[in-house]
Amino acid sequence: MGADPQGVLTGVHFLDGDHACCEGAIAAGCRAAFGYPITPSTEIVERIALRLPLVGGVFVQMEDEIASSIAIQGAAWGGKKVITVTSGPGMSLMMEHVGLAAMTETPCVFVNVQRGGPSTGLPTLPAQGDMMQARWGSHGDYEIIAISPNSPQECFDLTVHAFNLSERYRVPVLIMMDESVGHMTERVTIPHAEQIEVESRRLPEGPKEEYLPFAPGENLVPPMAPVGEGYRFHVTGLTHNEKGYPVMSPDVQDHLVRRLLDKIRLNAEDIAMVEEDQIQDADVVLVAYGITSRVVLRTLHLAREKGLKVGVFRPVVVWPFPEKRLRELAERVKAFVVVELNYGQVVLEVERIVGGRVPTVLVPHGGGALHNPEDILRVVEEAW
Amino acid sequence: MKNQHINPVEPYLRMDRMPHIWCPGCGIGIVVNCFVRALNQSGIDPDLVSIISGIGCTGRIAGYLKLDSFHTTHGRPIPFATGLKVARPELKVLVFSGEGDLVSIGGNHLIHAARRNSDIKVFCVNNFTYAMTGGQVGPTAPIHSIATTTPYGSYDRPFNLPFLADSTGAVYVARWTTYHVRQLTRSMVEAINKPGFCFVEIIAPCPTIYQRRNRLGDGLEAMRYYKRYSRVINGANTRMVGLELKGPIIVGKFIDRDRSTLLEAMNEEFSSKLGARYQPYPTGVVR
Numbered sequence: 001m002g003a004d005p006q007g008v009l010t011g012v013h014f015l016d017g018d019h020a021c022c023e024g025a026i027a028a029g030c031r032a033a034f035g036y037p038i039t040p041s042t043e044i045v046e047r048i049a050l051r052l053p054l055v056g057g058v059f060v061q062m063e064d065e066i067a068s069s070i071a072i073q074g075a076a077w078g079g080k081k082v083i084t085v086t087s088g089p090g091m092s093l094m095m096e097h098v099g100l101a102a103m104t105e106t107p108c109v110f111v112n113v114q115r116g117g118p119s120t121g122l123p124t125l126p127a128q129g130d131m132m133q134a135r136w137g138s139h140g141d142y143e144i145i146a147i148s149p150n151s152p153q154e155c156f157d158l159t160v161h162a163f164n165l166s167e168r169y170r171v172p173v174l175i176m177m178d179e180s181v182g183h184m185t186e187r188v189t190i191p192h193a194e195q196i197e198v199e200s201r202r203l204p205e206g207p208k209e210e211y212l213p214f215a216p217g218e219n220l221v222p223p224m225a226p227v228g229e230g231y232r233f234h235v236t237g238l239t240h241n242e243k244g245y246p247v248m249s250p251d252v253q254d255h256l257v258r259r260l261l262d263k264i265r266l267n268a269e270d271i272a273m274v275e276e277d278q279i280q281d282a283d284v285v286l287v288a289y290g291i292t293s294r295v296v297l298r299t300l301h302l303a304r305e306k307g308l309k310v311g312v313f314r315p316v317v318v319w320p321f322p323e324k325r326l327r328e329l330a331e332r333v334k335a336f337v338v339v340e341l342n343y344g345q346v347v348l349e350v351e352r353i354v355g356g357r358v359p360t361v362l363v364p365h366g367g368g369a370l371h372n373p374e375d376i377l378r379v380v381e382e383a384w
Numbered sequence: 385m386k387n388q389h390i391n392p393v394e395p396y397l398r399m400d401r402m403p404h405i406w407c408p409g410c411g412i413g414i415v416v417n418c419f420v421r422a423l424n425q426s427g428i429d430p431d432l433v434s435i436i437s438g439i440g441c442t443g444r445i446a447g448y449l450k451l452d453s454f455h456t457t458h459g460r461p462i463p464f465a466t467g468l469k470v471a472r473p474e475l476k477v478l479v480f481s482g483e484g485d486l487v488s489i490g491g492n493h494l495i496h497a498a499r500r501n502s503d504i505k506v507f508c509v510n511n512f513t514y515a516m517t518g519g520q521v522g523p524t525a526p527i528h529s530i531a532t533t534t535p536y537g538s539y540d541r542p543f544n545l546p547f548l549a550d551s552t553g554a555v556y557v558a559r560w561t562t563y564h565v566r567q568l569t570r571s572m573v574e575a576i577n578k579p580g581f582c583f584v585e586i587i588a589p590c591p592t593i594y595q596r597r598n599r600l601g602d603g604l605e606a607m608r609y610y611k612r613y614s615r616v617i618n619g620a621n622t623r624m625v626g627l628e629l630k631g632p633i634i635v636g637k638f639i640d641r642d643r644s645t646l647l648e649a650m651n652e653e654f655s656s657k658l659g660a661r662y663q664p665y666p667t668g669v670v671r
Contacts, residue, residue, distance in 0.1 A: 032471050034463075053654050058470050058665055060646070062463060063496035070460045071467030074436070077454065078471025100457055227452045227468065228475050230431040234398070234447055236455035245401060246447060246455075 002194035003027050003160075007055035015188040017155040017181040018043035021111060022051060023188075024159025025083045027196050030109070031057035032080035034071040036064055036090060039123040040179040041113035044085040069094035073106045077235070079226040081163055081200075085111035088121060088130055091137070098172050099138030100237050102260060105170035105214070105222065107201055109162050114178040114341075116367035126179035127367025128290055128341035132348075134174045135319050141257055143264035145271055146174040146319035148290040152186045158316070164199040165271060169263055170221050176318065178341065180291040180370065204231070214256070215242040219270075220263035264320055273316040274325055278304065282311025284383050285329055287350055288339040289315050291370060296339050298373035303380055310380055321349045330354045335383040339363045339376055359383065393420045396430065398450050405444060409595075409603020411562035411588025412442055415480070415509055416449070418565050422572035433476045434468055436461040438485035440516045441590075442509040445480040459489030462497045465504040466646075473503070473647055473668030476576055483510040487543055488523040498552040498581045503645040503668065505575045505582045508545060511590040519593035526629040530597045544626035546638050549583035556582035557622065557639035562589065563610035564635060571637060579669040580645050587633060598629065645669055 007026040015023070022044050025033070033052060035045035045061070052059045062068040065086050072082035086094060091112045101108050116122025117129045130137075134146045145165050149158045159175060166173040204211050204223040213233040217223050222242075225231040238246035239253045264271065275293070277300060279285065284303075286296040293314040303310035313329060313336075315322050330336075335358050338347040347362045354360050363379050365371050397420075406412050423430060430451055437446035439458035446453035456464045461479045469477040479486075486494055486508050497504065513531055514520040521531035521538050524545060528537045549557045556578050560568040568586060575582035589595055589606030600606065610633065617625075618636040625634040644652060647667040654662045 032467070034467060053650075053658070053662060053665075056663060056665070058647075058650070060466070060470060060500075062466075063492050066460065067463035067466075067493055067496070070456060071463045071470075073456075074454075074464040074467025074469075075471035076467075078468045078475070080471045082467075082471075096457055097460075227434055228432050228472055232431070232450050232452055234453045234455070236447060237457055238455065245398075 001198050003196035003198045004029055005193035007051070008193040008196065009190050010192050011190060013188045013190065014185060015152050016043065016183055016185045017149070017152040017177060018113065018183065019047050020152040020155035020188045021159045021175065021177065022047040023190060024156040025109070025163065026051060026055060027156070027190065028081060028160040028163035029198055029200070030081045030083050030163065031055070032072070032075040032082045033057070033059045033084065034062050034068040034075070035059070035084050036062055036068050036086065038087045038090045040115055040182050041085045041087045041111060043182070044111060044113070065090035065093040066097070069097035069110070070100065072108045073097065073101055073104070076106045076108050077227050081107070081167070083109045083111065085113070087113045087115050088117045089119070091130060091133065095133070095137040098144065099140060099142060101172040102138070102142035102144060103237050104235050106172070107166040107170050109159070109166055109173050109175065111175040111177060113182040114176060122368045124179065125368040126291060126341060126370065128178055128292065129345070129367060131176065131318060131340070131342065131345040134176055141261060143261050144172050144174055144319060145169070145264065145317060146176050147316065148176045148318050149181060150290050150293045151181065152184060152188045155181065156188050156190060160196060160198070164197065167199050167201045168221070169219070169267065170201065170224060171264060176290065178291050212242040213244045214240060216259055219267055220259050268320045269324060271317055271320060272322040272325070274322045275314040275316055277312040279311035279313060279329070281309050283309040283334040284337060284380055285333050286310060286312045286337050286339060286376070286380070288312065289318050289346065292339050292341055295371050295373055296376060299376040299380065302373060302377050308380065318346060321353070323353050326350065326353045330357050334358055336360045337363060337376070337380055337383055339371055341365050341367045341370070392424070393417055396420045396423065396450050398448055401448055404448055406441065407592040409589060409591035409606070410441070411511065411586070412445065412509055414562040414565060415507065415586055415588065416445055418569045419507070419572055422569045422576065425569070426573045426576045428476055428576060432474065433478065436465040436468070436477065436479045438481040438490060440482040440485050440514065442480060442482035443485060459485050460493065462486065462490060462493040462504070462506065466497055466502045469502060469504050470647065473666045475668070477504045478576070479504055479506045481508065483508055483512070483524045483545070484514045484522050487545065491523070495548070495552040498549055498554045498583065500646045501553060501555060501580045501643055501649070503579055503581070503647065507572070507584050507586060509586050509588050510545060511588045511594055513590055513594040515590045515593050519597060524627070526627050526631070528629050542627070544622070545585045546625050547622040550622040550639050553581065554583045554639060555580035555641050555643055558637040559585040559587065559625065560635050561587040561610035561614055561633060563607050563614065567635070579671065580643065
């Protein structure tokens with residue numbers, strides 16, 4: 001289905017990533033947003049506050065990130081497509097409600113414009129230090145989807161995609177931007193509304209009194225009834241049966257949590273999104289995501305100039321990690337060099353998948369700036 | 385034949401979840417009973433009512449009412465409710481939770497929802513203790529209260545909830561005990577039908593934990609106490625209604641005033657600044 005033309009700013013724009021993200025949300029049909037200011041994500045809520053009232057939507061600046069992260073879920077059950085945006089410290093506060101959204105299968109989008117951490121860290125400077133938090137930050141076993149755009153154009157395109165995945169799988173989707181992508185200004189082309197693919201959650205069919213709000217449907221995802229239509233359903237963060245009622249038993253726990261994991265894990269190929277560059281003949285593969293995936297393109301160029309057969313593997317969707325494709329590459333390349341703005345997070349997943357078949361080398365960086373492509377090249381040369 | 389003897393409250397309960405978890409003599413069941421009667425009297429279509437709870441004994445109310453109901457996280461039913469109300473202004477969004485949930489961990493949300501006059505109704509069951517976790521001291525426990533975390537008596541000043549709600553902007557503030565079932569039911573009807581942030585405190589006994597530790601007797605004893613020591617002062621200055629251990633309980637409707645709800649105020653501001661560019665957002669309010 002195409003997007004609602006109201007609010008789609010079709011045309012060519014000069015936007016930063018934060019503003020492009022806001023436009024992506026509106027194009028995706030987001031009409032309710034809640035947020036709290038925090039650098040470097042603030043420009044997103046500022047633009048949302050400017051734009052949503054003009055397209056029939058509503059934005060409320062909440063008292064804190066905890067409130068924002070659950071107000072979106074109230075609005076989601078009210079039938080809206082919803083977003084909240086934050087950065088490191090705010091994401092830490094929101095983590096309990098990422099878990100609530102996973103447990104109650106509430107479609108919602110969280111944006112984390114990453115900055116240097118831990119704690120207050122480097123508020124105005126980039127990092128990619130929240131990647132494992134995105135995956136594991138709330139307590140218990142659950143799965144989320146995390147997407148990592150590397151340009152303002154992708155901040156638009158992938159925000160639309162994030163909403164679609166969230167609605168399709170009834171799962172919180174985290175858009176893992178960083179300060180560089182958020183504040184970088186580039187050309188952004190917004191297509192005509194009918195060219196923007198927009199998905200909405202599946203509604204239940206059949207008699208209301210027989211509705212089981214947590215019985216798996218297509219892809220293990222239960223259809224989602226709206227509030228106020230007489231379904232009179234119950235939703236709880238407690239372990240619950242298909243009727244939504246709390247049940248404190250290991251059997252129900254296994255049945256529920258296994259499905260919450262499987263609906264993402266078994267659909268990982270549908271969710272996976274990968275970008276590859278000169279991978280066909282590559283001996284050494286640079287693995288990078290987000291802003292770092294642009295830095296390594298320079299390294300790739302320098303390496304190829306030297307005659308080194310280097311390629312780039314970029315998970316656009318980082319969680320679930322595109323495991324199948326990486327495993328295929330591990331069968332034929334000589335080494336992986338993982339480049340990330342942290343001291344080693346996604347590299348752990350790469351190492352797990354590669355399983356020691358070939359060397360996996362990390363090029364760490366604490367954040368606050370981007371890698372120097374020539375430093376990466378030196379590591380690549382050593383990998384031979 | 386069977387239906388002729390059905391309790392009028394029963395159609396609104398998830399009878400397939402009975403028996404409930406509340407102890408004998410607990411006041412929460414009375415609150416549920418009063419609410420269902422209030423819902424009946426209010427004339428509201430139950431399909432348009434959503435119940436939001438947090439965590440704790442009172443937080444279980446959502447799970448027993450046969451309405452659209454949400455059992456959220458500890459302290460956060462109010463922002464969930466604000467989100468739902470903003471998304472669907474035609475709904476009645478009602479919060480039932482305890483004082484630990486709403487006032488301690490959720491205190492920031494309470495005062496901000498009152499400040500912005502979020503059009504939700506908050507029914508706060510105050511039993512002075514974290515009963516679900518075994519009886520730790522609550523943010524409203526009168527000084528000298530015995531709890532598992534105040535084994536020698538509490539010494540920090542409790543919140544006076546009607547004063548807190550009043551001073552932060554609630555348009556309707558009342559307090560009753562679970563003895564005052566008719567008055568409580570009437571207040572619930574008034575709150576449900578009134579636009580804006582309404583706050584009703586319900587003093588309720590926890591015989592298993594709070595009453596017992598503080599030698600206040602069983603559930604029946606609590607009712608006798610509420611009967612003997614409550615004084616109805618409608619319109620009382622909320623500053624003066626703080627509670628003391630074994631002291632009098634001032635009850636009544638303290639505040640009933642009007643001001644624009646969050647969405648009404650939003651429309652007023654945007655319409656005045658944006659003119660015809662702004663399409664007023666539905667508010668769910670009929671004045």
